Amino acid sequence: MNDGQDLAFHQVRTRRVFEEICEQIRQRLASGVLKPGDKLPAERDLAVEFRVSRPAVREALRTLEMSGVISLQKGVKGGAFIRDGNPQLLTQSLQDLMFLGRVSLRSLAETRELITGVVIKLACERATEADFQAIEQNIDFIAGIQDLQQRGEAGALFFRLIAQATRNEVLMMLVDSMGDIVRYVVDKAGRKPRPELVPIRRRILKAMRARDADAAMKNMGEYLAVIHGDLEGEPVEVVRPGRSLQAVTRNAAVLRGGAVAKKMPKTAPKAAPKTVSKTAPKGTATAAARLAPAKVAATRAGRRAA
Known part of the structure; x- marks a missing residue:
């Protein structure tokens, strides 16, 4: 990208804000305006040009980073840079x-x-x-x-x-x-x-x-x-909603080892427990426990409104 070249971003009007930001940056990449190695404007400047909040820009940049489109670098010479294609x-x-x-x-x-x-x-x-x-x-x-x-x-x-x-x-x-x-x-x-x-x-x-x-x-x-x-019948543990990767890793040996499998309960509990023990290992909280703070906040808001 040449210095001073106008990226010609437009004001965000549709979708979720961060998705529209991602789409416009991808369009500039597809059209050749942005190329691998180019540095995007600073977060503050992008927020002004898109006419959105800085948190929306920050979320868009994080999404593009997770997608492998950009890399976020810290430091004086840091910023958001367009990445080379990575087949990985x-x-x-x-x-x-x-x-x-x-x-x-x-x-x-x-x-x-x-x-x-x-x-x-x-x-x-x-x-x-x-x-x-x-x-x-x-x-x-x-x-x-x-x-x-x-x-x-x-x-x-x-x-x-x-x-x-x-x-x-x-x-x-x-x-x-x-x-x-x-x-x-x-x-x-x-x-x-x-x-x-x-x-x-x-x-x-x-x-x-x-x-x-x-x-x-x-x-x-x-x-x-x-x-x-060799792959037929090989159990591959999957990550179910609400489960942690640590739990999946712990259960991998159980799935493959007959001796260890005997220690597992034959049937899973029909309902998740309503409370979570204070000593429960990290990553084992149930969906109900994770939702509890939101319910408390909603209750407090209702009392204040009353």
Whole structure:
């Protein structure tokens, strides 16, 4: 953005105020007026230009920061800066949806299989000898190591190298995002040695070098069947409304361990308790307890009005 360039924001008239602010900033980004690295005007100046309160601007900036559009930096030279695109945000969004129960592992695995088929087909058409050599070196590296964590990281690179051969950045982001989530689940469940995958990788590479997309896709299907087979029936704790992430983490071991599961009650209580113990651990307050302050405030307001 050139110094002195008018961003031409308009007075907010519709929606919730902070949403309209976010939308206008996104529009300037889409039109090219704002570019990665540009610094937005100060909070006070934005409030004047939008003709809104500073808290509304502050909420909009926080929303854009959580969305990965801007970064908020402190200090004399700080401020709100437009960020470069970060594919990791896609991974985080999909992972959050999975934890919230909106995306199932089965759907994720199915989508990964479909997209990988497209990736293999394009890679067979567009890959160069340099791509094939990089994939071959990756396979040789995996075959020569025993550490399961390193093998997992190298396995993720195997998919990334194939995606890079498509010369399609969107496919690369999708492959990385879904692969990262699958790795997370596998790591939580406990990795298993899979020596049978090395020869399958070599068959995939051989078919790709021959530009035989059908054979490459068939072998990739066999590969993914092994990987995704570990995910079937794997319990992934989701974050229910009113539950804390700490509680989810504590229950993860209970879900996977039969011995520990015996300690859990067979049925959940039908109703949440009306009160919360003063000694209850942080993050375990019920919805009723969280609403209690609001009810007290409403009661006091009613008494004052009376």
